Amino acid sequence: MSWNAINWYLHRIAGALLIVLLVAHFWAVHFASESLLRGELNYNAIEGRIRLPLWQWIDISFLFVALYHGLNGLRNIVLDYSRIGPGAGRAITVMLGAAGAVWFYWGVAAFRNLR
Amino acid sequence: MRFLPGMVAHTVQRLTGITLLVYLLVHVRTIHKLSEGPEAFDEALAFFRNPLFKMAEIGLLATVIIHALNGIRLTMLDLSIGHSRQRLYWAWALGAGLVLFLAGAVPMFLFGVWKSV
Amino acid sequence: MKTHTYEVRVSRTAEAGIGRGIAGFRVELEERMTVLDALFQILRTQDDSLVFRCACRVGMCGTCAISVNGIPRLACKTRPSQLPAGPLTLEPLPNLPVIRDLAVSMDPFFEQWKRVLPEFRAADPEATTLKSVPAASAYARNSADKRDCISCGACYAACGIAGTNRQYLGPAALNRAYLRILDPRDSAHRERLRVVDDERSGAWRCHTQFNCTAVCPKGISLTDSIMRLKRLLLNPSAVEKL
Numbered sequence: 082m083s084w085n086a087i088n089w090y091l092h093r094i095a096g097a098l099l100i101v102l103l104v105a106h107f108w109a110v111h112f113a114s115e116s117l118l119r120g121e122l123n124y125n126a127i128e129g130r131i132r133l134p135l136w137q138w139i140d141i142s143f144l145f146v147a148l149y150h151g152l153n154g155l156r157n158i159v160l161d162y163s164r165i166g167p168g169a170g171r172a173i174t175v176m177l178g179a180a181g182a183v184w185f186y187w188g189v190a191a192f193r194n195l196r
Numbered sequence: 197m198r199f200l201p202g203m204v205a206h207t208v209q210r211l212t213g214i215t216l217l218v219y220l221l222v223h224v225r226t227i228h229k230l231s232e233g234p235e236a237f238d239e240a241l242a243f244f245r246n247p248l249f250k251m252a253e254i255g256l257l258a259t260v261i262i263h264a265l266n267g268i269r270l271t272m273l274d275l276s277i278g279h280s281r282q283r284l285y286w287a288w289a290l291g292a293g294l295v296l297f298l299a300g301a302v303p304m305f306l307f308g309v310w311k312s313v
Numbered sequence: 314m315k316t317h318t319y320e321v322r323v324s325r326t327a328e329a330g331i332g333r334g335i336a337g338f339r340v341e342l343e344e345r346m347t348v349l350d351a352l353f354q355i356l357r358t359q360d361d362s363l364v365f366r367c368a369c370r371v372g373m374c375g376t377c378a379i380s381v382n383g384i385p386r387l388a389c390k391t392r393p394s395q396l397p398a399g400p401l402t403l404e405p406l407p408n409l410p411v412i413r414d415l416a417v418s419m420d421p422f423f424e425q426w427k428r429v430l431p432e433f434r435a436a437d438p439e440a441t442t443l444k445s446v447p448a449a450s451a452y453a454r455n456s457a458d459k460r461d462c463i464s465c466g467a468c469y470a471a472c473g474i475a476g477t478n479r480q481y482l483g484p485a486a487l488n489r490a491y492l493r494i495l496d497p498r499d500s501a502h503r504e505r506l507r508v509v510d511d512e513r514s515g516a517w518r519c520h521t522q523f524n525c526t527a528v529c530p531k532g533i534s535l536t537d538s539i540m541r542l543k544r545l546l547l548n549p550s551a552v553e554k555l
Contacts, residue, residue: 082548085511087512093274096271100264124238151216154210161520162477163481184221188228190231191308197384197407197470197524198382200522203523203524274431276537279536283523298549
């Protein structure tokens with residue numbers, strides 16, 4: 082199995098996972114507690130849920146899979162334009178990977194200083 | 197070349213995908229403010245507390261719904277299921293998408309945008 | 314015999330091949346006449362400088378593929394009487410360089426075609442006994458409609474990816490690669506799989522738009538061929554079990 086094949090396959094797996102994770106995330110963010118149901122959206126309303134390791138794991142997994150699926154999707158768009166040569170294509174892949182790493186860090190670091 | 201349904205689906209998938217990616221990147225930057233304490237986080241949230249962003253949020257719901265439903269259609273086609281009915285499945289995705297969208301968007305509008313205006 | 318008048322708009326190039334314009338004509342066609350008949354009528358009675366290609370005129374050779382009302386079709390198999398009412402717009406195939414009027418260069422198409430080793434490669438060229446493929450065999454069943462390609466170029470012209478990616482193999486070449494890979498008598502599976510596995514030009518560039526399948530005059534499910542190629546690339550050893 083080549084890297085191209087693995088990439089294609091993982092993109093579909095990621096898509097399927099995202100549907101499940103999205104529903105879980107949507108429920109947790111909008112319906113899981115009284116204050117959220119009332120529409121209160123502030124640090125206190127969120128902190129109660131997000132300090133629990135379970136939700137941190139779910140959110141971090143969601144972020145990783147979403148970044149992979151989204152940035153890989155963008156990469157596919159780039160690959161479809163032959164005007165962008167092989168060198169430029171490789172450079173863009175590296176940049177997308179770097180962006181993914183940076184955004185993943187920012188996401189994980191959000192949980193750093195919770196009370 | 198005329199824009200046939202399969203091509204429309206492909207274009208919609210890409211446009212919604214780019215939209216969702218942009219949203220994700222902004223969203224993560226906003227949530228990151230959690231690590232800077234309650235004041236910084238609540239200030240960041242306040243920036244989005246206006247009818248324009250509330251409407252955009254409803255648009256986001258439509259975007260993610262159609263991208264996910266068409267994604268399911270594409271994955272079925274990847275398994276060689278339904279090639280002869282791919283246009284019908286696109287129509288179903290649009291139909292089911294509209295139903296799911298209304299189920300979510302109407303409450304969001306009434307209790308979100310309408311209340312805040 | 315009863316005829317109907319059709320307004321025909323034909324894409325023209327100036328003498329030197331520079332610039333495009335639309336020339337309008339009126340033709341009288343019987344119900345069973347084709348776009349190709351319309352083109353000949355224009356050529357013989359109205360404008361003998363009109364350039365278009367044809368050969369067999371019965372849908373077997375693939376030479377007369379042009380764009381009819383925005384869809385790549387065989388001129389000899391398209392009846393204006395069966396199209397929605399209104400003017401007929403005839404243009405050269407998209408995604409291919411225009412030589413003149415409705416004639417395009419098929420070079421880009423056949424460049425990709427040749428890359429997949431389209432011809433049959435016998436495992437033993439010196440064999441003296443025939444290896445037959447019974448009609449009930451898996452190969453015969455799986456390849457049934459894949460064999461009908463007449464390399465007309467309609468699929469390549471219709472493909473949205475071929476439009477932006479000059480390196481893309483395209484539906485016809487990929488279908489031909491799949492057909493040869495399916496053949497238990499052929500010996501070049503590995504080479505072809507390597508060609509279609511390419512990141513920028515191979516099967517992975519197909520995004521299931523279905524334009525190719527929609528326009529193929531032979532009704533080949535090209536998207537299906539490319540999909541099966543992708544799954545083969547996920548598990549190349551499955552070639553032996555085909």
